[in-house]
Amino acid sequence: MTPSVLVAGAGPTGLVLGIEMARRGVPVRVVDRAAAPAAGSRGDGLQPRTLEVFDDLGVLDAVLAAGVAPSHVRAYAGGRYTGEKRMGELREPTPDVPYPNGHFLGQDRTEAILRARLTELGGRVEFATALEGFAQDADGVTATLAGPAGRETVRAAVLVGADGGASTVRRTLGIxxxxxxxxxxxxxxxDVRVAGLDHTCGHMFTDEHDQRRGMFLSPLPGEDLFQFATPLENGTAEPEQIVHAAFAEFCGLPGVAIREVAWSTVWRPNVRLAARYRAGRVFLAGDAAHTHPPTGGQGLNTGVQDAYNLGWKLAAALAGRPDADALLDSYEAERRPVAAHVLGLSEELLRRHVEGADDAHERGPETQQLDIGYRGSPIVRDERARPGRLHAGDRAPDGPVVDAAGRPLRLFDLFRGPHATLLVFGDPAPGTVPADARVVLPAGRTATGTAVVDAQGFVAAAYDVPDGTAVLVRPDGYVGAIGDAGRMVPERVGAASRT
Known part of the structure; x- marks a missing residue:
């Protein structure tokens, strides 16, 4: 297969990009130099916005079934129980935010679910296949791959480096x-297996006089598997010895013992941001573009959303959109400021942890990524003289509606898939809006055709627009345009809605 898109790296970012291409019928090849899928939980925290992305990609049910909901944490100091803590208050779902809380699932299992989805769509990951080098010209990228069958030269329209912090793609570009x-x-x-420790909650064991010293254990799906974190002090002991020593020093609970250290790695703050995300026909995404402290659980989630932002734009550009270059430039314009903001947040949370602040483990809405948006992006437009609460560039809210057959739906049901969605509020005259638009009628009306009824008024409240307004929701679930339905050009909006 000659790919239109070559993706280097099969972590969550590369897998989501592969799914995005495959479900749009764009030939894609996903390669990874590793001989097999990576082990270990690593980035185990999935934020609410990522759950919404997974809903659209068709993997949310599997992720929720395999993972666990956020739990409380039992705190101990000097072996003495001191009480319970929570990283944040659990919130109830609302009509516009169906997944208000994060979810925990080891990264290896998240990747397995994404690989299965890619396979279902006709794609696959080629392990033990390294990108050795590449060159680009005006028409595409020529890459050299080294795999089980030897070296080969591959031609692709686009190359995406999702190959981690030590990215070959980024280094080759000199970014x-x-x-x-x-x-x-x-x-x-x-990851560690612990016998005799309650698996329904997390556990924080610290020094009686210094909360910076200790061990944190977070439950992972599995009988007795926990993700652990413990500071590394001076010394050259083997990882397994360090884990056992820290557990013995800080835990001290009767009947509790380590059964196995399943996986471990040494981590140090490596906080970096690529100067550019695009160089001609080559793009950077995920850890190749930004590396984060683990505090706040932002790294994996930011990478997934990079791919979600880039995927539909690549597909539209390869399909011949006349504004393709500007569309592709908007990837960096939209995503790099998000990464810079998230890096600042992660660093602040790390600082609180290093200083031993009492609230070091608390997390608020700022980590959930539901407030990320692209106001001011060069490709969004808002034609209203007086915008309401919702602006072009904002995340498009969910909401309950009823279709023409009286069946309950959510707006997310209408958005799900590789398309954009044009919402027109009110009851426009026949022929004044594109045939594929979704007309949102107020309560008391009867839905016909592609119309849906906002029976409870939640959608009107969430979108805060008067009748006669058109809202274009991009394929990535963000508002691309808002304006008067009678003034927005139906042909232009309709074409965009089918991209």
């Missing part, structure tokens, strides 16, 4: 990876 690596702070993180 600076600006930031810092702090060797003064090191932690050992990994």
């Amino acid at each position: 600076p990876f600006e930031g810092r690596t702090d060797e003064s702070v090191r932690m050992l993180i990994g």
